Amino acid sequence: MPSPSKRFDAIGAPWQIDTADPLDPEVFAAIQRRIEQFDRTYSRFRDDSLVSRIARTPGSYPFPPDAPPLFELYRRLYDATAGAMSPLVGRALEELGYDRTYSLQPTATRTRVPDWHEAISWNGSELTTLTPAVLDVGAAGKGYLVDLVAEVLAEHGVRSATVDASGDLLHRGDGELRVALEHPLDTSKAIGVVTVSNEAICASAPNRRAWAGLHHILDARTGLPTDRIIATWAIAPTALEADGLATALFFADPASLAEEFDCQWVRMLSTGRVEHSPGFTGELFL
Numbered sequence: 001m002p003s004p005s006k007r008f009d010a011i012g013a014p015w016q017i018d019t020a021d022p023l024d025p026e027v028f029a030a031i032q033r034r035i036e037q038f039d040r041t042y043s044r045f046r047d048d049s050l051v052s053r054i055a056r057t058p059g060s061y062p063f064p065p066d067a068p069p070l071f072e073l074y075r076r077l078y079d080a081t082a083g084a085m086s087p088l089v090g091r092a093l094e095e096l097g098y099d100r101t102y103s104l105q106p107t108a109t110r111t112r113v114p115d116w117h118e119a120i121s122w123n124g125s126e127l128t129t130l131t132p133a134v135l136d137v138g139a140a141g142k143g144y145l146v147d148l149v150a151e152v153l154a155e156h157g158v159r160s161a162t163v164d165a166s167g168d169l170l171h172r173g174d175g176e177l178r179v180a181l182e183h184p185l186d187t188s189k190a191i192g193v194v195t196v197s198n199e200a201i202c203a204s205a206p207n208r209r210a211w212a213g214l215h216h217i218l219d220a221r222t223g224l225p226t227d228r229i230i231a232t233w234a235i236a237p238t239a240l241e242a243d244g245l246a247t248a249l250f251f252a253d254p255a256s257l258a259e260e261f262d263c264q265w266v267r268m269l270s271t272g273r274v275e276h277s278p279g280f281t282g283e284l285f286l
Helices: 025-042 050-056 067-080 090-095 141-155 239-248 254-260
Strands: 005-010 013-019 060-062 120-122 126-129 161-164 168-172 177-183 186-196 200-204 229-236 264-269 274-276
Touching: 005 025, 013 141, 025 050, 025 141, 050 060, 050 090, 067 141, 067 239, 067 254, 141 161, 141 168, 141 200, 141 239, 168 177, 168 239, 177 200, 177 229, 186 200, 186 229, 186 264, 200 239, 229 239, 254 264
Parallel strands: none
Antiparallel strands: 005 013, 013 161, 060 126, 120 126, 161 168, 168 200, 177 186, 200 229, 229 264, 264 274
């Protein structure tokens, strides 16, 4: 019999949690509280979030205990991509129309994305903004939240589960899971399949958030959407790493990422060519 599924919407995306037994209402309530806590800290789409307060008033701000892994990954990937992947692209996204009202109407303003060292300082628990900064952690944040939801499940004794947040998927427990790699130009097709077991797979593609010839995957060095890569997939021990790497694959040499991170990867170029990591264990159809 198929596993019981709990479906719900969170942080602007459909989620699904599959477990061996139906999810207890108290456990689901704890998951909802954890998601709300995360959103209240990191969302740039709500006025009461910590990120929105930072955007309004530069200064020093303590972050919750969950922050260090997220900021440390961003710093590593900022360096690995020569500054292309940055949490400081929030204002550029707003100017392109991906703002808190989802206007999808680009403005005439183009503000340079500030250099990490110019704009922020992170000491392991507190973020200091040196200039006005609109943070956007969407390139790795949803994956990290998947990990945090899995932690809530484990804390309540649910150790075998699959958490799927619309392209960011984490498998924990017995068995394995076959995952299709969706074709970015035809969502009714797959370019391959991969099997995951006690690991995460995350996908990224511009087609999911595209408007007026633009999309949400920005090169922080230019403040503009990238166009050479049209889809990426990364498999890593955690969804935080897999999500961050899926974005970094739009900008960095995959071989250099693989030297630093325990991962497998696939990416599709705008020419239709498909590249993958050496020893990739999945099956590709193209």
